[in-house]
Amino acid sequence: MKHIQILTLVLLGAFVSSCEEDYLEPKLTSAINGSNYYSTPEQVESAVINMYDGLQGVNSSSGNDNHATQVEFYLTEMRSDNTRTKSSEGEAAQFESYNVEATNGIVEDYYRSFYNVIFRANTVLANLSNAGGSANQFEGEAKFVRAYANFNLVRLYGAIPLVTEPISPLNSEIAYTRVPVADVYALIVSDLETAVSQLNNDYRTRASRSAAEALLAKVQLTLGNYTAARTLLESVVTTGGFSLESNFSDVFYNEANSETIFAIGYAPGGLDSQNFSAEWLNAVGRTSGVNYVTADVRSAFEDFGGNRTAVSFRQDASQPEQYQVAKYFPNGELDAPYLADPTKAGNDWIVIRLADVLLLHVESIMAGANETIDPAALASFQAVRNRAGLMDSVTIVTKDVLLNERRVELAFENHRLFDLMRLGVAQDVLSNFSSTNGLGFSSTDVLLPIPQREIGLSLGTLSQNPGY
Secondary structure, three states: OOOOOOOOHHHHHHHHOEEEEEOOOOOOOOOOOOOOOOOOOHHHHHHHHHHHHHOOOOOOOOOOOOOOHHHHHHHHHOOOOOOOOOOOOOOOOOHHHHOOOOOOHHHHHHHHHHHHHHHHHHOOOOOHHHHHHHHHHHHHHHHHHEEEEEEEEHHOOOOOOOOOOOOOOOHHHHOEEEEEEEHHHHHHHHHHHHHHHHHHOOOOOOOOHHHHHHHHHHHHHHOHHHEEEEEEHHHHHHOOOOOOOOOOEEEEEOOOOOOOOEEEEOOOOOOOOHHHHHHHHHOOOOOOOOEEHHHHHHHHHHHOHHHHHHHHHEEOOOOOOOEOOOOOOHHHHHOOOOOOOHEEOOEEEEEEEHHHHHHHHHHHOOOOOOEEEEHHHHHHHHHHHHHOOOOOOOOEEEEEHHHHHHHHOOOOOOOOHHHHHHHHOHHHHHHHHHHHHHOOOHHHHHHHOOHHHHHHOOOOOOOOOOOO
16 A cells, blocks of 8 residues: 555544653543544554554654654664764764764654554554454554564664553553563564464555565574574465566665565655655755765675665765765656655655565575575575676575675665674674774664653653663
């Protein structure tokens, strides 16, 4: 579903928080609200659509908070060795320098945005009795979205509050009670197993069976359950009906293409637009661009990029020594002036695509080993390399080679930091990168701080992560 509309009347009371309130505990301010509205299947579906609206987030040119996916690159790519700010200025520079403060507004924005998404998913689940014949479909979608939100939060913040029902004054303590990481993953796995069993493959910008299988496989790899992950990934490859786009550029500029498994939909010009495409081009009137490409990742492209290089980044026309991410030019327009207003772009954000799944398949077969010559792993790896124009025959895949291949194939798609964490090399890789570039990485910087504002609202119940 490309056009996801904000449900302003019904959701005004249910989802909007004032500056004194916490997104984890939205207050009801109108007679029509989430506690009494969802009484028909159509109304429950409006809550389903609202989950995806929450994932979209608010275009930053239209609001000051709840930006969700649109700010994720700060927390992921800019804390890896892939990107940085243009001039090391402002709050954004805290990410590249590994000097993130608990008061960082972007850290708080993302945390609150994704708990707001969880609230929306829990609202759907609380009203399934009124969903009629669509109850199973809506449950699968809600549990996929809740699992996706929790998976991102637990990887970025560690132990987090586990919120499984809409927050009210009677249960508000769950918003501030951190639970063990294992408990969070148990719910994620359970939610995704339900999603796999109840969804079909009708959608690309709503949850599907293949999207749930692929996300569950990544969770299982994170937990070290390689056999379970391999089974799920092979199901996506053999039954999902997906194929690699022959032209790498079409992955990003031919939306809902054959390779896309799940994307967050945007539309240009209005409430469903996004701003990150312009942010990366320094096209929003700022003196310091963000998500600019590091020399380190450019070096990786020299050896592994193939035809992906020109699609992935380019020189800044005004400052040739600088390099910009090129995968998400506003609406696919490769040369300025882009749109009349490039800050209201319509590029979908791809969360899961087939090339990612094929490389995860290699990882599942390696099962924690440092290399593999398994024919199935080599075939998956070769398919991705061939599309990049790198046709040399692959006879062995090592962990380092796999990491490099994932880095250039999925560059600037918010995978790199999570890959380093999942494969157990984040501390070594980022320590070396930090030392080489005079940055301040330490082992506690793998996780973000719990936002200080949330700790304050909890009256001290929420504890802070080490190092902050």
